[in-house]
Amino acid sequence: MKIFELKCKAYLKTNIELKNSFDVLSKYLNYSIYQNEIYKNKDTSIKNYCFGNFYPTESDKIYKKNNVYEFVIRSIDEEFIDELEIAIIENMNNGFLLVLSAIKKEIDQFFIRELYTATPVIVSEKKDDTGRQIYWSLDYNGDIEILQNQLQKNLEKKLKLFFPENKAIIDNFIDEIEIKNLKPQSIYFKTIKNQKEKLVRLIGNKFKIVPKKDDLSQKLAFLSLGVGLGEKSSFGGGFCLGRGA
Incomplete structure (x- = not known):
């Protein structure tokens, strides 16, 4: 078994409170995924991916406008990760963030x-x-x-x-x-x-x-x-x- 990871760097266009950060990221990824014709009509009721929040964290629980943060997406589906890598870079119209880079990594099963x-x-x-x-x-x-x-x-x-x-x-x-x-x-x-x-x-x-x-x-x-x-x-x-x- 292998999993596939995208380590992303994101430039924030506005301040984002910790309370709202999961919603911002999930909507960004969801929009990016469904721009692809492959996934528009595909049953995705059971998700094949997960993601972590922005980091580094902020002591006042507010991610700052004009700063760059990282977040990670993982999946067991390499094709999905490859398509998503393209889609999130091309998702330019989001009002909250702009993904600057997405570096793919392949992880073999380990103990x-x-x-x-x-x-x-x-x-x-x-x-x-x-x-x-x-x-x-x-x-x-x-x-x-x-x-x-x-x-x-x-x-x-x-x-x-x-x-x-x-x-x-x-x-x-x-x-x-x-x-x-x-x-x-x-x-x-x-x-x-x-x-x-x-x-x-x-x-x-x-x-x-x-x-x-x-x-x-x-x-x-x-x-x-x-x-x-x-x-x-x-x-x-x-x-x-x-x-x-």
């Missing part, structure tokens, strides 16, 4: 000793009586087994879709998991409902994960680097960093 989530991992549960979506959190639920099962199910689904030759997985790929945040972490994005702009909040957590050492567990851990961990990777959820042996 992962630890996974760290750089952006919040989103795990949804059933909606409450009012129809509001409930997200897994230590305060609300606290059942680590439910969390691990949801993360496992999400990655297994993607593994079977993108690599159907792989065997079924019975045991959970996680050996140890540690919650790194004291308070729930959030990703915000804006949507239009009834002709009015609505701010949607996704609630997640950041983790340190020690994967198991067997081959299938390591495949799932490596896959998370390319497609994200948990849900909402196209909004910036679950972008991971891997530490090798």
Whole structure:
């Protein structure tokens, strides 16, 4: 298995608050992707990519106008990355940013000793009586087994879709998991409902994960680097960093 990465440098045309940065990047990438005829009519309900936020971070949580920041996009689909590399450079009409360069890197599977989530991992549960979506959190639920099962199910689904030759997985790929945040972490994005702009909040957590050492567990851990961990990777959820042996 391989994953493919674009390390991008972006010039900001305006100040962008941390709260709005995921929305800015996700809309920029989404627009760039769907300019390509290949992806306009393709089923992309299960995303084959993930991305990290701007860096370096800013102490006042505002990314500054006229500054250059980096962000990373990853996918398990090389054709997708190649098309996206062209599309994001050509996306000149965005009012927030201009991508100056995108450097492609190919990453072979390696043994992962630890996974760290750089952006919040989103795990949804059933909606409450009012129809509001409930997200897994230590305060609300606290059942680590439910969390691990949801993360496992999400990655297994993607593994079977993108690599159907792989065997079924019975045991959970996680050996140890540690919650790194004291308070729930959030990703915000804006949507239009009834002709009015609505701010949607996704609630997640950041983790340190020690994967198991067997081959299938390591495949799932490596896959998370390319497609994200948990849900909402196209909004910036679950972008991971891997530490090798």
